[in-house]
Amino acid sequence: xxxxxxxxxxxxxxxxxxxxxxxxxxxxxxxxxxxxxxxxxxxxxxxxxxxxxxxxxxxxxxxxxxxxxxxxxxxxxxxxxxxxxxxxxxxxxxxxxxxxxxxxxxxxxxxxxxxxxxxxxxxxxxxxxxxxxxxxxxxxxxxxxxxxxxxxxxxxxxxxxxxxxxxxxxxxxxxxxxxxxxxxxxxxxxxxxxxxxxxxxxxxxxxxxxxxxxxxxxxxxxxxxxxxxxxxxxxxxxxxxxxxxxxxxxxxxxxxxxxxxxxxxxxxxxxxxxxxxxxxxxxxxxxxxxxxxxxxxxxxxxxxxxxxxxxxxxxxxxxxxxxxxxxxxxxxxxxxxxxxxxxxxxxxxxxxxxxxxxxxxxxxxxxxxxxxxxxxxxxxxxxxxxxxxxxxxxxxxxxxxxxxxxxxxxxxxxxxxxxxxxxxxxxxxxxxxxxxxxxxxxxxxxxxxxxxxxxxxxxxxxxxxxxxxxxxxxxxxxxxxxxxxxxxxxxxxxxxxxxxxxxxxxxxxxxxxxxxxxxxxxxxxxxxxxxxxxxxxxxxxxxxxxxxxxxxxxxxxxxxxxxxxxxxxxxxxxxxxxxxxxxxxxxxxxxxxxxxxxxxxxxxxxxxxxxxxxxxxxxxxxxxxxxxxxxxxxxxxxxxxxxxxxxxxxxxxxxxxxxxxxxxxxxxxxxxxxxxxx
Amino acid sequence: xxxxxxxxxxxxxxxxxxxxxxxxxxxxxxxxxxxxxxxxxxxxxxxxxxxxxxxxxxxxxxxxxxxxxxxxxxxxx
Numbered sequence: 104x105x106x107x108x109x110x111x112x113x114x115x116x117x118x119x120x121x122x123x124x125x126x127x128x129x130x131x132x133x134x135x136x137x138x139x140x141x142x143x144x145x146x147x148x149x150x151x152x153x154x155x156x157x158x159x160x161x162x163x164x165x166x167x168x169x170x171x172x173x174x175x176x177x178x179x180x181x182x183x184x185x186x187x188x189x190x191x192x193x194x195x196x197x198x199x200x201x202x203x204x205x206x207x208x209x210x211x212x213x214x215x216x217x218x219x220x221x222x223x224x225x226x227x228x229x230x231x232x233x234x235x236x237x238x239x240x241x242x243x244x245x246x247x248x249x250x251x252x253x254x255x256x257x258x259x260x261x262x263x264x265x266x267x268x269x270x271x272x273x274x275x276x277x278x279x280x281x282x283x284x285x286x287x288x289x290x291x292x293x294x295x296x297x298x299x300x301x302x303x304x305x306x307x308x309x310x311x312x313x314x315x316x317x318x319x320x321x322x323x324x325x326x327x328x329x330x331x332x333x334x335x336x337x338x339x340x341x342x343x344x345x346x347x348x349x350x351x352x353x354x355x356x357x358x359x360x361x362x363x364x365x366x367x368x369x370x371x372x373x374x375x376x377x378x379x380x381x382x383x384x385x386x387x388x389x390x391x392x393x394x395x396x397x398x399x400x401x402x403x404x405x406x407x408x409x410x411x412x413x414x415x416x417x418x419x420x421x422x423x424x425x426x427x428x429x430x431x432x433x434x435x436x437x438x439x440x441x442x443x444x445x446x447x448x449x450x451x452x453x454x455x456x457x458x459x460x461x462x463x464x465x466x467x468x469x470x471x472x473x474x475x476x477x478x479x480x481x482x483x484x485x486x487x488x489x490x491x492x493x494x495x496x497x498x499x500x501x502x503x504x505x506x507x508x509x510x511x512x513x514x515x516x517x518x519x520x521x522x523x524x525x526x527x528x529x530x531x532x533x534x535x536x537x538x539x540x541x542x543x544x545x546x547x548x549x550x551x552x553x554x555x556x557x558x559x560x561x562x563x564x565x566x567x568x569x570x571x572x573x574x575x576x577x578x579x580x581x582x583x584x585x586x587x588x589x590x591x592x593x594x595x596x597x598x599x600x601x602x603x604x605x606x607x608x609x610x611x612x613x614x615x616x617x618x619x620x621x622x623x624x625x626x627x628x629x630x631x632x633x634x635x636x637x638x639x640x641x642x643x644x645x646x647x648x649x650x651x652x653x654x655x656x657x658x659x660x661x662x663x664x665x666x667x668x669x670x671x672x673x674x675x676x677x678x679x680x681x682x683x684x685x686x687x688x689x690x691x692x693x694x695x696x697x698x699x700x701x702x703x704x705x706x707x708x709x710x711x712x713x714x715x716x717x718x719x720x721x722x723x724x725x726x727x728x729x730x731x732x733x734x735x736x737x738x739x740x741x742x743x744x745x746x747x748x749x750x751x752x753x754x755x756x757x758x759x760x761x762x763x764x765x766x767x768x769x770x771x772x773x774x775x776x777x778x779x780x781x
Numbered sequence: 782x783x784x785x786x787x788x789x790x791x792x793x794x795x796x797x798x799x800x801x802x803x804x805x806x807x808x809x810x811x812x813x814x815x816x817x818x819x820x821x822x823x824x825x826x827x828x829x830x831x832x833x834x835x836x837x838x839x840x841x842x843x844x845x846x847x848x849x850x851x852x853x854x855x856x857x858x
Contacts, residue, residue, distance in 0.1 A: 749831070
């Protein structure tokens with residue numbers, strides 16, 4: 104069974120004078136899962152301080168990140184990797200600071216200009232409003248006893264203002280807005296303002312300047328154009344800077360991040376005055392390599408294996424708090440690795456339990472294939488999945504592409520050898536086809552098809568999704584029984600490795616008995632109730648009797664620690680089994696749609712409603728409708744297939760809550776490692 | 782009169798699928814709203830949320846099984 108890889112706990116002891124070499128060595132072996140040191144875990148040891156180069160690196164990284172943001176160096180920008188040594192020497196010769204100087208002056212210019220353009224735009228807006236009022240700009244202010252109130256209004260205030268001794272200029276323009284300029288005595292200011300506020304007044308600041316608003320406006324426009332051209336130049340300059348510095352910025356970002364990561368290792372480990380102690384998990388298979396690598400590379404270090412963690416819970420309980428959870432390193436081949444994604448969607452498996460990825464890798468594509476079950480849909484799935492696996496590296500898309508590819512292969516197998524279908528039509532005609540159904544044999548006039556397929560397909564022309572409904576329902580229930588039985592056995596195995604077989608049998612064995620008993624009872628009852636003409640109660644009595652005995656065993660075994668639950672959970676098992684009928688139901692629904700669509704489209708093509716146009720329309724409709732079914736298949740078959748794994752299968756045994764194995768290692772994308780050059 | 786019986790079976794099958802569909806829909810409405818809320822808080826909950834989200838769907842499948850049994854078995858097809 105696929106358990107996570109065995110882990111060993113090691114202790115690395117060394118002298119502080121060799122700390123930097125030790126950190127390098129830790130990253131080089133790529134197998135150290137560091138256990139963080141906690142304060143007061145060991146007497147005499149404290150948490151360390153970051154390496155001396157760390158603060159400077161942090162400061163530089165901050166600058167680099169700020170520049171990346173301002174210049175628009177996003178994740179999507181492609182850059183050429185710079186060799187590790189080169190970037191290191193560039194950083195240590197203050198290149199970051201030089202680039203910053205270079206970039207900052209341009210950025211400052213851009214900010215100033217941006218502010219100016221905003222201001223000019225605001226002035227322009229005010230001037231546009233004022234341009235219809237026949238008052239020169241300098242006349243709005245500079246009086247001792249008169250005050251000017253200028254602003255926009257919703258309705259005309261002239262009538263209301265006639266009560267006050269004042270001069271009113273208005274301009275009503277639907278497009279630009281309604282402007283009013285009131286010149287009143289200083290003592291009347293409050294009265295005028297209260298009248299205006301009832302008309303929806305909102306004040307605008309009169310821009311400085313002399314002459315008519317229109318002439319000032321022309322000047323402002325001029326300035327704005329100059330500023331905009333200047334801005335365009337600066338944008339170009341920034342674009343040049345981006346091109347010039349993007350490689351350096353990305354590379355230094357990565358290099359500095361690595362430096363900081365390394366520099367902060369001492370904070371995670373135990374330090375005394377002259378020594379350091381590192382606790383870490385290492386895959387058992389790699390312990391010896393790690394030991395020799397570290398001891399030979401770093402003078403004065405010693406590596407000791409503390410324990411090789413077994414799977415029993417007793418070992419967990421006996422260990423110190425920070426050593427309780429061993430990390431989970433998935434132990435899967437190349438194909439199954441792609442199916443770790445659905446497992447992780449639920450949770451990372453514990454170190455002491457089966458990793459369900461392998462079961463998902465077997466059953467998810469199979470269920471998908473059974474639900475699709477059509478050669479015509481399978482081939483695009485295979486192509487799309489293979490293409491996706493080739494081009495994409497994003498884990499979400501890879502997971503989907505994997506299911507499509509392997510699911511497509513299963514769909515092809517089921518479609519060709521089991522259903523004998525392509526695009527909702529059987530290859531071969533047979534007597535159990537519905538009246539409105541077409542077959543490829545009929546459409547293409549190939550009378551030798553039955554000979555080709557004879558012996559390959561069950562029921563002459565393959566299983567009819569809409570005809571052999573009973574058979575498909577039974578089949579999916581049997582698949583469900585097998586699937587669930589595997590789940591129960593996994594649960595038993597998990598408990599057996601964690602607590603020993605006796606404990607496991609007492610805890611999970613009861614459910615296995617209950618499950619088998621329930622299956623037998625249901626088999627008997629279903630036969631009597633559904634096929635009452637073929638079976639009598641006496642025929643199925645043995646099944647029901649044996650089943651009942653099994654169920655009683657289950658209740659006796661479980662009632663002690665589960666109480667009334669032991670009985671209440673039984674109907675849930677029936678629900679779980681019946682849940683698998685979705686395998687047949689979704690296939691049926693797709694077949695039903697395909698049948699209707701084929702009837703419509705082929706009718707149009709064959710009937711030739713409007714001659715050639717009808718035929719073209721018919722083909723277009725045919726393609727569109729099948730594309731629709733195909734797209735729906737991804738959703739329905741994919742999601743329901745996944746659900747059967749997550750709800751029915753995994754809920755029976757999977758606990759999760761593990762910590763994923765995360766070794767110290769350096770990933771270089773933007774810088775070229777020295778190791779590659781040598 | 783045999784036709785009336787067949788019609789009643791068809792109505793029964795329709796009710797079985799339709800009413801369970803309504804039931805599942807009402808259940809999923811609440812679960813879905815809560816699930817989206819939970820996922821916005823913590824994206825890692827997506828897998829668990831999806832499990833809860835699809836749990837009520839089983840009700841429709843039960844309805845469908847009953848409908849199919851009704852049509853294909855009771856009508857003796």
